[in-house]
Amino acid sequence: MQNNQPSKRKSLFDMRDVKRLIFVLAISSTLGFWALFSSKLNLSSFVAASNSVTASSTPPSQAQELLVLDLPPLPTLIPTAAALTMTDKPASAPAPVQKPIGSLPAQGVVVSAPQAPAGGNTRFSRSSGGGNQSRSNQPAAVTSTGSSQ
């Protein structure tokens, strides 16, 4: 009888160790998952915070700065070039507008820039009977009048 008691006690002790092990594992896994989810939440909030800073061009808050400093860089989440383009541009710069194809000059319409008169200080004598009286500073005529042609 006495020989059986230690072995029984030993068996009970083993079960207690197993329970303790399971408990420790449960606690540690719970803590591990908690830590993991907590990190993902911070990452998400960091990405959101970065995007909003980039888009609005407003300085990040102090808390956000600390958060950014605490976490590793995320090189692939935000295209560097795009972020630079957006943040480097002054807020007041007008957005470039591309002309639709339909607004291109149509065939037949000719564009010309008028040459403004030079001020009227230059004089020239008029010869009777016509002739070309063009001067270097004379404005180019937009059109001409004459008998119907």
Next chain:
Amino acid sequence: MIYKQEFRAMGCHMLAALDSASFEPAQELEKVPDWFEQWEAVLSRFRPESELSRLNISPEISHPVSETMLSVFQAAVQAERESRGLVTPTVLEALVSAGYETSFDSLPRAQYAPATSDLPRFTLAEVAWTVTPPSLRLPAGLRLDFGGIAKGWAAQQAMQRLAAFGPALVNAGGDIAISGPLLDGEPWPVDIRDPFHPGESLGLLMLGRCGVATSGQDYRRWQQNDAWHHHIIDPRSGLPAETDVISASVIAPTVLKAETAAKCALILGSSAGLDWLEARPSLAGMLLLKDGRLVYSSRFMQYLWS
């Protein structure tokens, strides 16, 4: 930036120009050839199906007419009144008798048919017309040809439509309507062509809001029985005007007044023509004479580039 649209209509070279900071308003220029086509379809005597042709072949009947026809007719009444009968659309029979029967592009330059001055004379006072509803009734024997009045009217109409989009200029075969100065406040530079030296200029005009027109016997001319004729009929004789003026260029408040005055000065000749211009303070004119001299009314020089 000046945008231009050039095309051919009414037997003439046409140009419409618009000064605009952007291209979008200038797209209106693309409509101008269609406007002229619509007006020509109503007013041409060379198109058998035109409203004018139908009117001319059916005298002594009251015809309902379009607003365009009535408006041009009223402009012609005004021109006849201002010129005291020298500028009138009632000389078509005399024009045909002188040889101008078809459009000038297809007109034989040498003809052998006698011109006659023994034709019935009419004035627009003999045309019965109403505004509401628009209608015209021609007396027997009268056919109308609006000629330069139609071109001036069309230039004025097109210019007024374009002026809603910016400073505009419309040149209808030498009859030019200008809405006002360019966007930068400068006047429009307009050349006066030299008929003796093609491609050269008789002077450069600097023009704001006005009309300018040139009437001449230098281009639309042809030979009949070895004598040269032109298309400016003197209603007093019923024959092409005998005048020492080759061409007359006039600046006026509107292109229709300029067209009327230019034709009037050409028919009257240099002396009476200049007196006629001087007597009207709103007009300024330049006459090119057969001997090559240029004569100006006193107010013309202020428009010349110097």
